[in-house]
Amino acid sequence: MIVNLYPLKEFRLPIVAECINPEIFQIKGQKEIEKLEVWEGNKQKRLGDLFKIEVTKVGDAPDATVITINGDVSRVRRVGAGMKSGEIIVKGDAGMHLGEEMLGGKITVYGNVLGWAGSMMKGGTIEIHGNASDYVGAPYRGCSEGMHGGKIIVYGSVGNEAGAYMRNGTIKVYGCAGQFAGLRMREGTIYIQKDAGTRAGACMKGGKIVVGGYIESVLPSFTIEGIREKVRVEEGETATGPFYLFLGDLVEHGEGKLYISKDKNPHLSSYEKFL
Numbered sequence: 001m002i003v004n005l006y007p008l009k010e011f012r013l014p015i016v017a018e019c020i021n022p023e024i025f026q027i028k029g030q031k032e033i034e035k036l037e038v039w040e041g042n043k044q045k046r047l048g049d050l051f052k053i054e055v056t057k058v059g060d061a062p063d064a065t066v067i068t069i070n071g072d073v074s075r076v077r078r079v080g081a082g083m084k085s086g087e088i089i090v091k092g093d094a095g096m097h098l099g100e101e102m103l104g105g106k107i108t109v110y111g112n113v114l115g116w117a118g119s120m121m122k123g124g125t126i127e128i129h130g131n132a133s134d135y136v137g138a139p140y141r142g143c144s145e146g147m148h149g150g151k152i153i154v155y156g157s158v159g160n161e162a163g164a165y166m167r168n169g170t171i172k173v174y175g176c177a178g179q180f181a182g183l184r185m186r187e188g189t190i191y192i193q194k195d196a197g198t199r200a201g202a203c204m205k206g207g208k209i210v211v212g213g214y215i216e217s218v219l220p221s222f223t224i225e226g227i228r229e230k231v232r233v234e235e236g237e238t239a240t241g242p243f244y245l246f247l248g249d250l251v252e253h254g255e256g257k258l259y260i261s262k263d264k265n266p267h268l269s270s271y272e273k274f275l
Contacts, residue, residue: 001026001065003033006052011075013041015050015095018078022065022086022105030055069094074114080107083124099126102150112156116140121169122148127155134159134178137171147171147188151234160197163190166207170234182209185256191233203249204256210239214264222248222258224271231259244268 019036034048065086074093081100093111102121112130118137137147146165157175166185179197185207195213225245243259
């Protein structure tokens with residue numbers, strides 16, 4: 001089934017619409033989809049009050065549902081939350097909590113995304129062909145269980161605390177990242193192709209962070225282990241170095257690996273005397 005959504009107006013209030021989900025759409029007809037409940041501000045609405053909806057039946061396979069949102073939905077939250085299969089394509093900017101606790105399927109955004117994209121996700125893939133705000137893959141405040149699996153790819157830059165409390169999975173950022181990337185991470189991989197903010201890997205106990213660009217400093221609770229010519233990001237992708245390899249966070253008795261580009265960070269050359 002193919003479903004196209006077109007915003008009927010420029011949204012000015014926050015909209016909560018976790019019903020925009022392939023599993024929910026695939027068992028319903030167009031009239032039923034139009035009647036799905038959403039919240040616009042503090043008022044309950046129907047999905048059909050906010051979007052023009054076009055449905056085309058192409059088969060009955062559970063994983064065949066494709067939802068395309070045509071337009072700016074940066075005010076629309078929780079799109080694809082908890083989805084298990086199918087595909088969502090957003091041709092515009094997307095709102096907070098995109099793909100939250102996602103289990104499978106794929107979300108592709110041809111625009112920018114606000115905070116908590118892929119928050120606590122466990123499977124599936126999110127591709128963002130723009131920038132993402134803070135807390136990519138990270139949990140809510142007060143929760144210590146972040147991303148458990150799946151993959152998030154950001155072709156632009158991300159904000160602060162990407163991969164915070166990460167337990168597994170892969171985050172790839174082909175732009176820059178803000179502060180505290182991989183905060184308290186336990187496992188998984190974060191690849192930042194360009195520059196990273198300070199305090200990367202703070203309190204990490206495991207996992208791997210690769211920074212291919214400039215970073216102002218490495219936390220003093222990390223110790224240099226060696227120099228590596230290349231680093232495996234994932235199956236079929238390798239980052240070419242050389243990279244300084246730091247281990248930490250020692251304050252947490254951590255065994256995390258922090259790879260920092262040697263060529264882009266000559267100010268870190270003083271660590272070489274400890275090798």
